[in-house]
Amino acid sequence: MPSDDVPRTLHVTxxxxxxAVSNLTRHRIMAVLRFEPATITQIAERVGLAKGSSSYHVRLLERAGLVKVVRTRKVRGVTERYYAMAARSIVLPEPGEGGPDVLMRHAVADLEASPADGERHVRMAHLRLTDEQFAELAERLEALADEYRELSDPALPDASLVFALFHPAQGGPAGGEAK
Structure with missing residues (x-):
C-alpha cells in the first residue's frame, strides 16, 4: 500500500x-489490512470467517474511521471493494484505572491461537531501572519495532512483536503472592 497518501498515525479517541478495536475479530482483520489492501472475501479467508461476518466487522471498522476503501473494481458486474487501514499505525488510549489493556489482551489471544509447534520467542524479565534507563529502554524498543515495521514485506508470513514496559503494582501480582 502506498504510504505517502496514508496518515502515519491515527489516535483512537x-x-x-x-x-471497534476492542473486539478480537476486528483486531485480526486490522492485522490482515496492515500491509496490503484486501477484499471482504480475502479478509474472510485469512481470518477464518464467513463472508457475512467479515463484511459486518469491516463495516464497523469503516464506520469508526479505522479502515477505508482504497480502490474498487468491477468483477462480473459486481463492484469489489479493497479495504486498507486508515493510517499506518493506530494509537490506543491508555486504559483507565483497573481497565484491561486491549492490546495486551489481543496479543495474548493471538499467542495462544498461534501454532504450538511454531517458532516463538516469549520472555519476561524483571528489571530495576532508573527513570532515565526506563525511558531509554522504551525509546529503543519503540525504535526497533518501527525499524522492523519499515522492513516488513507483505509477501512474507506474519510475525507479531508485542512488548510491555511498565512499573508493576506494588506488592507483586494482583490477587496472589509474588513468585
Whole structure:
C-alpha cells in the first residue's frame, strides 16, 4: 500500500473507535489490512470467517474511521471493494484505572491461537531501572519495532512483536503472592 497518501498515525479517541478495536475479530482483520489492501472475501479467508461476518466487522471498522476503501473494481458486474487501514499505525488510549489493556489482551489471544509447534520467542524479565534507563529502554524498543515495521514485506508470513514496559503494582501480582 502506498504510504505517502496514508496518515502515519491515527489516535483512537471516540467510544465507537474504542469499541471497534476492542473486539478480537476486528483486531485480526486490522492485522490482515496492515500491509496490503484486501477484499471482504480475502479478509474472510485469512481470518477464518464467513463472508457475512467479515463484511459486518469491516463495516464497523469503516464506520469508526479505522479502515477505508482504497480502490474498487468491477468483477462480473459486481463492484469489489479493497479495504486498507486508515493510517499506518493506530494509537490506543491508555486504559483507565483497573481497565484491561486491549492490546495486551489481543496479543495474548493471538499467542495462544498461534501454532504450538511454531517458532516463538516469549520472555519476561524483571528489571530495576532508573527513570532515565526506563525511558531509554522504551525509546529503543519503540525504535526497533518501527525499524522492523519499515522492513516488513507483505509477501512474507506474519510475525507479531508485542512488548510491555511498565512499573508493576506494588506488592507483586494482583490477587496472589509474588513468585
Amino acid at each position: 471516540t467510544d465507537e473507535q474504542v469499541r
